[in-house]
Amino acid sequence: MRARDRIYPASLEILRRDIDKYIAQSNTSRWVFFDRGVIDALGLLQEVSPLPQLELEALLDTFPFHRSVFILPPWEAIYLNDAERDQSFPEAVDVHEKLTRWYESCGYVLHEVPRLSVQERADYIVRILNDGGEA
Numbered sequence: 001m002r003a004r005d006r007i008y009p010a011s012l013e014i015l016r017r018d019i020d021k022y023i024a025q026s027n028t029s030r031w032v033f034f035d036r037g038v039i040d041a042l043g044l045l046q047e048v049s050p051l052p053q054l055e056l057e058a059l060l061d062t063f064p065f066h067r068s069v070f071i072l073p074p075w076e077a078i079y080l081n082d083a084e085r086d087q088s089f090p091e092a093v094d095v096h097e098k099l100t101r102w103y104e105s106c107g108y109v110l111h112e113v114p115r116l117s118v119q120e121r122a123d124y125i126v127r128i129l130n131d132g133g134e135a
Contacts, residue, residue, distance in 0.1 A: 008048050011045045011049070014044060015038065015042065015044075015045055018036065018040070022034075022038050038063040042056065043099060043102035066129075068111055069103050071111065072112075072113045073096055073115075074089060074092040074096050111125075
C-alpha cells in the first residue's frame with residue numbers, strides 16, 4: 001500500500017472528527033477556540049487528494065468560522081514532544097507554513113500571536129476579538 005493510500009483514509013477520519021467537534025460546539029453563543037479544526041483538516045485532505053472546487057467551497061460554507069484566525073507559530077524555546085505532539089520541531093514549522101498558506105487561500109485574516117507570556121497572548125487575542133477582529 002502506498003503512503004498516499006494510507007494517508008487519505010486518515011485524512012477523512014480527521015475531517016469527520018473535526019466536523020463532529022464543530023457540530024458539538026455549534027449551540028453556544030460564546031467564543032469557541034479550536035486548536036485544530038475543520039479548516040485544518042480540509043487543508044490536509046487537499047494535500048493528499050484535492051476536492052473539486054465546488055465541493056471544497058460547499059464545505060467551507062457549511063462550517064463557517066470567524067474570519068480572524070490566530071496563528072501561534074512554532075516556538076522552539078517552549079516546544080516539547082508529548083503523546084499529542086509527536087512532530088519534530090522542523091516538521092511543526094513545515095505544518096505551520098502550510099496551514100498559514102492554506103488559511104490565507106481560504107480568505108481568512110491571520111493574526112500571528114506574539115511570543116509573550118500566556119496571559120499576554122490571551123489578552124492579545126481577546127483585544128483583537130473585542131475590536132471586531134481588526135489588529
